[in-house]
Amino acid sequence: MTVLGPPKKPRGRLRAGLRDRLKPSTDEATAARDPQLLSGHQALAQGLKARGITHVYSLPGNPVYATIAAFADAGLVTVGCRTQNGAMNAALAHNYRAGGLAAVALCSPAPGLTNSLTGLNDAYANQWPLILIAGGEEESSWNFQLSDAARMAAPFAKAVFAVKDRPQLSADLDAAVALAGTGPCGSVCLEVAPAALNGRASDVLAASTDTAKTTTPELQHIPAADRPVILLGEGLRWTAGDTAPLRAALEATGLPVLASPMARGILPDDHRQNVFAAGPDVLTACDQILLCGAQADWRFAGIPAALARLDPIEIPSEGASLVAQLKALPRRPQHQTWMQAMQQRQAEIMAQIAARASQPNDVARIIELSAALDQSLKTLCPDGVVSVIEGGLALSWGHLVWSTKQPFTRLTPGQNGTMGVGIPQGLGAALADPDQTVVALVGDVGFGFAAAELETALCHKACLIVVVADNSAISGRAFQDRWMAPGSHDTLRFTPSVNYADIARGWGVPAQQIAGPAALLDALSAALTAQKTQAGPQVISVTLSADRPGPASEPDEPPNRLTRL
Template identity: 25%
Template sequence: MSRTCAQHLLQLLEAYGVDTAFGIPGVHTIELYRALGDSAIRHVTPRHEQGAGFMADGYARASGRPAACFIITGPGMTNIATAMGQALADSVPMLVISSVNRRDTLGRGQGRLHELPSQQQTLAGVSVFSHTLHDPSALPEILARAFAIFRGARPGPVHIEIPIDLFDAPVAESSPRPIEVFPPAPAPAATARAAEWLTSAERPLLLLGGGCVAAPDAARALVERLQAPTLTTINAKGVLGLDHPQDLGATASLPAARRLAADADVILAIGTELGETDYDLVFDEGFRLGGRLIRVDIDPQQLGRNHAADLALVADAGETLTALLDALPGERRDDGRAAQVRRELALADDLELAPYAPLYATLRATLPEAILVGDSTGPVYAGNFLASLPAPRRWFNAATGYGTLGYGLPASLGAALACPERPVVALVGDGGLQFVIGELATARDLDHPVAVVIWNNHGYDEIRRYMAMHEVPQLGVDLTAPDFAGLAAAYACRYRKVDGPATLGEALGQLNAARSPLLIEVDAEAWMAAMR
């Protein structure tokens, strides 16, 4: 008894719990799609391979589970590379399965269809690892390696390319045996020392990153045990719940939070790379840690980057949070530092942020359980400071890490597929939306009422203002926006145009009235004029 390599691949993916694949079929993946017809894996067709990658990214961030991407040789892989780069920067699991030319032609430069000099090397730079399959019997080993990374190490995209002459190659029948992976726990001696430092600290500070999103209860319990002010990164937003008194959010780039960090005598940083897009958004390298730094990360290489640790623990964030809770004594008194910093920050009164506060108040009042997915656009930059979420995995965007445009819409569709019980809102700019405008057709196909809130400022306004600030001629940033009402009609989507919180709330209130996507165009100029 035998089956094809493609059938074997799909059976293994099902055994590992993969239930969704994003892809565009091509002549090089025909045999994979032949096998897919008999599989339980749901297939979603985006309108561009970059969209496939962003959808898989949003699926994983919303659910914590990886999805697969089925991508053709050559242009399909270069198209998805940007999405893989974003996922790599933000430690998002993604399994990219691609075709590649026949084994006997690889590296020969014969001008074959979709040929690259080395597709594997091209994609290695945007993946945790990239592997060319030469023997179908090796598939269980390669997938075991991928899922060991997804579940027990710092995750990211994994690329497996299969030569087109192997998809229908016979493989001996066997029962899939996925391995069960447990992430590393902290060393007891390191836990004891960290607990000792934190117990004796007079001014402790916590820095919680995206590595903590799988353990929100333990994170909240530790913060409350220590009664310590906490900076949560963009990808950790919601990990302490709604409006937690110790949660100062992603404000590490602001003066009051920086003074707090410089004054802390012991800092515990868990699951955060301490990178520029979370701690230095003003790009002046002004974030300083004055006390002893305890760093916890599942990736040992990360512990030596950006800020040198005085004590470094290679361990899973959730395991460490639990171990520290067991090692620490009873709850401390709140010394009021978080409240003081919050008063100094005065985010609601900030001239740059205040006009966006009613937007988030409206979202919170109208769709309190929504997943908010953002592109690189003004409201999202502001929301990274302003938005408070009831749980993790409800806020993610491309304004951090790799910082690509075109992320918001397709990633929101992945989130909607992963969590169909929740409303999903994409926050996008008119410029960024035009990178992936064809994915409105995918949104229509999904039969799920995603709201696409378009901040229409007729161009790349963030870059426009940055140019003005640095006295650079404002070239290439003024765009003619599409007729969004006509666009919505063309894609069989609903449409509303709004100019303030009241009309936005009315529009969002209609989200679940039908299954089709809802495009909400915000006149940015009118909104800002009304809010100032």
């Protein structure tokens, strides 16, 4: 549900009764001296802790300075970020790695909230659980930072709660936690007015004792088909539980499996049923689409044409029900031939991508870098890493050659092409699971968005390795020529002399600059070795040669209809 108040009065007017609100409250002063009464700041802290929250990511401001102090006093890990959007993406990644709601974000009103809306929308669009606690405006602010937070946040959230007074806080926090973490998951905004934060009451906001009754859905009747395909999505992160039975059930079907980038690893990339690169061919030829925790959207290349002729069948994604339904799928002799054909197509396309790495263009450089990253990490971290890939060329092409070995160990912007998420997502992933190696591949654009969060990672000793693909432009040096006249001022290209390693060092972070992917193995080895003696982030800036001759533009679509994911 969305709780919306009436539109705010125009700026420039004093609100009715403002002078009365400026007078000190005798009741509040008395309550403040009673140690048995908790402020809203304290109650929120204890309530979040009781509900399993361990981390809070925030760039705070008035009136939530006291809130984040109360969070720290209650034993929550408070992560002071450099940007509000960085805090949102770090909390998102933390929850994804934790497999549930373990972190929240906290922001101040007006610009603090508007700076958080992109992350709020990413959580909503991708159905990832997240709670944003936004401080409400001061009633006596004399029109400073007046904003209608509820209406601003409403389009980007499952629900917005406008908490006006202290007694509301307990019920609204319970409802926010329930809504964010139940299917489909999503973002919830809890706007807490200063009266609710500063008011006092005796309740501690203990976790609700209500337990939802779980029912096992009956098996669906799924008609037999000659060429079915199973689509896996990251929604399984919140519902599937142990993935070992799911993998066994998928293997028993013998069917082609396509996974969204963040759902890769349930079947390793080298598994015979995993045909992620052949997605367009699979979806063109299939006669049945089975959705498992997935949204049928652009991340599955070729899906629009498939949806024009087929209605997808959604299988309940809860662990035991999903496994049972997969085991009950009808089997046909044609399935083996269908699987073999798509296996062969997968191998052909992967060979074409590998051959493309030798071509003289910007896409080839990203493929070459991603392949070097994949091979280097297989050597140095044979058990796999948590990988983060940002938008742009790295996400369009790099994910095809940087393999995934373990379930739910890849992070991306999801359904959106949001830039600047790589470093904060790596931060959240590293703090959620300090024992895992986290490596983020970001472009020079994304690095510019979020480099300040390197200092946050340094402060919290988050072991994150950031690999910067420095091609000195948006989508490569040649990209500008597709849109602008020859000789135009550099609008989509950057100064080649920018040294991203030097920028990282300016934040106090150890960094290396290397000339091309060939030196990546040694650079990664040095970074990993350094983290063993001194925990914290490391940056490797890889200069992708801008002087190799190449075509003025790339094709609108990758070859063989490999739509950019």
